[in-house]
Amino acid sequence: MFEEEYQNQGDRGPTSSESLTTRSRFSPIRSSVPTESTFPKRLKRMWTLFPLQDISWIVAFSFTIGSAAFVIYGFFLLLPFIDPETNFPTETPYATPASSVFGALLFLVGGYAGFLEGMNLSRREVAGTNVPDIETTEITEIRMKLDENSSQEMEPQSSTEPTRGERSGHSFPPLLGDPVFVYLPTKQQLTALHARSLLFHSAWVQFLGTIIFAFATFTSLPGILPSSNSSHLLITLLNLLPASTGGVLFIISALLQLFNAQDKLWTPKPRKADWQVGFSNLIGSLGFTLAGALPVFRSETASYVGILAEFWGSCAFLIGSVVQLYIVMGYYA
Template identity: 60%
Template sequence: MNEHDPSATRSSFDESLGRIGASSLPEWPNFPFEEQLKNQQDDQQSTISATLTPKSRFYPTRSSVQRGSGFFVRLKRMWTLFPIQDISWIVAFSFTIGSTAFVVNGFFLLLALIDPETNFLTETPYATPASSVLGTLIFLIGGYAGFLEGLNFGEKEMAVTDGERSVQVQRLRVSTSTPQADDDSKEVQTSSLEPLIGDSAFIYLPTMHQLRTTYTHSLSFHAGWVQFLGTIVFSLATLTSLPGVLTSSPSLIPALNLLPATLGGLLFIIASVLQMLYAQEAWWMPQPAKGDWQVGFWNAIGSLGFTMAGALPVLGTETATYVGTLADFWGSWAFLIGSVIQLYIVMGYYA
């Protein structure tokens, strides 16, 4: 402007905008950028939450801490969400379905002794062995998943212990009522969750160095591999109990059927006791108020029933056989209760 009209004075910035048509320029937002970004994120989150596809039921979002949901809400999640990447969910769900199959099997066995007239044509040759094989196969899946859970949770267990020590050192300098202390506590809780299947941090097979250093003192790892070994041994008893396997060699029943059943039950008891000890703050202090402790307790009761079912028939009396069959039935129910509790606990991390 000054070049065309040297006599014109320099105008202000507002007057210049007026000459070039400031109305054509977009108006600057009247709220901070952080608020605009937050609104965009909220809109995206609302869109994701509103779109519930079948895939989201199998890959739901997991929280780092337990959600404060109602009892019936969590019960609904147990049968509507299926987080197949969560190894803890696979353990709980497998043992729940497997225990249900063993409950059905125990019912068939017990009913045949209490009221033989109720036997239907296909009960002994098909229904009873089929339910036993189904329960055993699912228990094998759950046992292997428990082994993987022990591997991954065992490493996190060591990391959390070290993290808690560092947090305690920091809390000597920072009051526990400050936000910083709360953040430290959340970090410890987050690290206590095992990684999901498919994550780069998920461990499928430990190295010898990890076995010597990380897992030697991990109760969760020892509980996992002992339980997996128990399912393998117990499966031998299931195979030899099938019709026709040992029919021509009854003398082998104690060694090939009753012994694996008893030994498998004993290994289950050891694994359950380790689960209870892991849930306790001290080995001499039972904590029945904890859900994890209840899981170990009911699994121990179920393991005792399976052990009695394998050991008592060795006596060869009708009473021992009846008590052993009855123990197999209530032992299956105890395992089912513990598995359902475990599934309930796992689903507390999902919405």
């Protein structure tokens, strides 16, 4: 398929097998329906294909690597409690803070990408429905652009062959660089297009949570805040409070994910992959919230339970992110 593409491009297309492999690795074709593949093949795609134009992939991949970094961070925090003799000289000054900062930065990337994903998903959903309180020109513009892109993508290939960047209506947002991809909503779009979308509200709440959570991560670095007993109020306000607040926002975002995946508000859908992602994120968010709130009690037991919560919360987030990445890669061959 890729070879035919390059042959049609004439001299402009790359000719080496290495170039073909690079293009297929970083710009693979996204199908409108899940591809037929075995579990091992899809797992392989998760770590060999990198569709950088797919905002859904960026969200899943960023949170997967970021969650893994926080798992390492939680493990380093647990070592002094489990076996102090395993401590190494560079653990506290370098390894522990580096893993937390790396995880926080990736959470920021994933949070912003999730905000873009939720905004573009809700925009596409409304484009196919009747919304009385939005101007007709706005809906018409969206429909015309979507129809134009669909026709451009479908013309060169048969109806049974997936096209590069093909989207499935409500399943995926447009690819980065697509003329209809929105990077910043207008006031009219916020009030008319996105106000009714649970996905959009989940996305912006999560993004806000990543910002506050990242602030707490940076203030926890050695030397940023004084560690004396008299500075406990300062540590609480600038570190523990933002950490627990970020966790609470993560909880709200995860609950909105769950509600969006359910047909009815109080009817769980545990067999649904999207629901499983939201549930794992909910458990992880609870862990992050406890990790920020428990140290306020200033006891060794509370600190130990808080560190444990940091660790299992990171593990839960990692599970949800891996499932999300697995879902996304199911649409690539």
